Amino acid sequence: MLTRRQLIKAGAATGVLAAASGAGATALARGSGGGVAEEAFAVPLKRARVLRPLGGGRGRHGAGYDVYRLSARETDVSVFPGTTTRMRLFNGELAPVIRATRGRPVVIEQTNALGVPFSMHLHGGHVPARHDGHPDNEVLPGGSRVFNYPNEQRAATMWLHDHSHHAHAENVYLGTVAGYLLTDAFEERLPLPKGQYDVPLYLRDAKFAGDGSLVYDMDGFMDRPTVLVNGRPRPYFEVAARKYRIRLTNTSNERAFLLRLGEGDEMTHIATDGGLLPAPVSARVLEIWPAERQEVVIDFSRYPVGSQVVLSNAIAFPGELPEVMRFDVVRTAHDPSAVPDRLRPVPDLGTPTVERTFVMSFDAATGQHLINGKPFDPERVDMRPRLGTTEVWTVRNTDTQFGIPHSLHTHLEHFQVLDRDGAAPAPGEAGLKDTVTVMPGKSVRFKLRFTDYTGKFMYHCHLLGHMTMGMMGQMEVVD
Ligand SMILES: [Cu+2]
Secondary structure, rough: OOOOHHHHHHHHHHOOOOOOOOOOOOOOEEEOOOOOEEEOOOOOOOOOOOOOOOOOEOOOOOOOEEEEEEEEEEEOOOOOOOOOEOOOOOOOOOOOEEEEEEOOEEEEEEEEEOOOEOEEEEEEEOHHHHHOOOOHHHOOOOEEEEEOOOOOOOEEEEEEEEEEOOHHHHHHHOOEEEEEHHHHHHHHHHHOOOOOHEEEEEEEEEEEEOOEEEEOOOOOOOOOEEEEOOOOOOOEEEEEOOOOEEEEOOOOOOOOEEEEEEOOOEEEEEOOOOOEEEEEEEOOOOEEOOOOOEEEEEHHOOOOOOOOOOEEEEOOOOOOOOEEEEEEEEEEOOOOOOOOOOOOOOOOOOOOOEEEEEEEEEEOOOOOOEOOOOOOOOOOOOEEEOOOOEEEEEEEEEOOOOOOOEEEEEEEEEOOEEOOHHHHHHHHHOOOEEEEOOOOEEEEEEEEOOOOOEEEEEOOOOOHHHHHHOOOEEEEEEE
């Protein structure tokens, strides 16, 4: 039996998180610790349900807005046939989705029917501090809070999750996640696949006990052998032989995926955290870390009707099934969609006048994860960026001894990656981002500009166990 530390070291050897496993492994695997038997492609994908607004109205500036209610509550669902899994879900649903349009605000009345505090955060949202889900604004059990999202930002695939002080990792793990897809006129004009051919997929890992219950162990991140897509274990998805826009969000606490389609078939990478890339990028693998979004267009017209194309994880841990899901091409369809040669230029974020460094490290003596040598302190403001100022942030991961990857997620603003250890970012990282992962011994530089909103916002590692153990800071944006 390997110790956790040996496992972490072994995982780091590949430079990502785990040794790559062979594709096409056994069709049947068993979760460790007597978990449920798991067969790949036994259940159909459940499409994420798009919520209908409860109502709307006219805001201060005359713009229409939509109202939604999201209630976080415990719900029994059946993930594996014949078993019941108690999860914590918004409205009792696995990843419901809100579709929003730039310029039309969304108001969400969020009620907390859980037994723990809750603080809803729109990941990727450019929103006022009091609506950002700061842990100081936790909603206690039985309480509620109204969130106002202005939607004055570029089209992007975002998501909603808990940001409470102590329960966020468990709440995310137990399923309290919703999608938030913002579109705008620029994106709508492009001939990308739309409607039923624009499919959000929420990927995550999990560990289930034999009775179907979800097992949460903060340190058990290498023992979550089940992959769920929109809450279904390794589903199949019946598609038409045409192009689809697939919007991937990794809602895992710690799991990274290196996705591979079929035998390394081409996917067209079109967007990331902050929306469309400057230009499409041909991709044969697609890396997606916790909280990141990656969007691809997949052209299923390459495959004859009757084909089955597997999406697999090239960095599954040893002993795990690599399969994530399967696309079954079942019919032909008319396809007026196309991927233009140019998508969306990155906006000019200005000339930086401030530089900051963020050193990410694990303290083996205390088990805490630190930024610049300090664990999170809610009483401490770590920095005060000025509104209208462009800054360059260098994020350095010094955890070579333990081989621990870290990420940095900035609230409020998206950023532009400038370089990784001095080298230009890959074309797939050339769009706006809000979460970057930095491998041990590596560094990344990005620039961002503070706009519109003052107040306190968080930044943190989005490997949620690390965040729980201190890897978070707060900035107060000042005028
Ligand atoms: Cu971390």
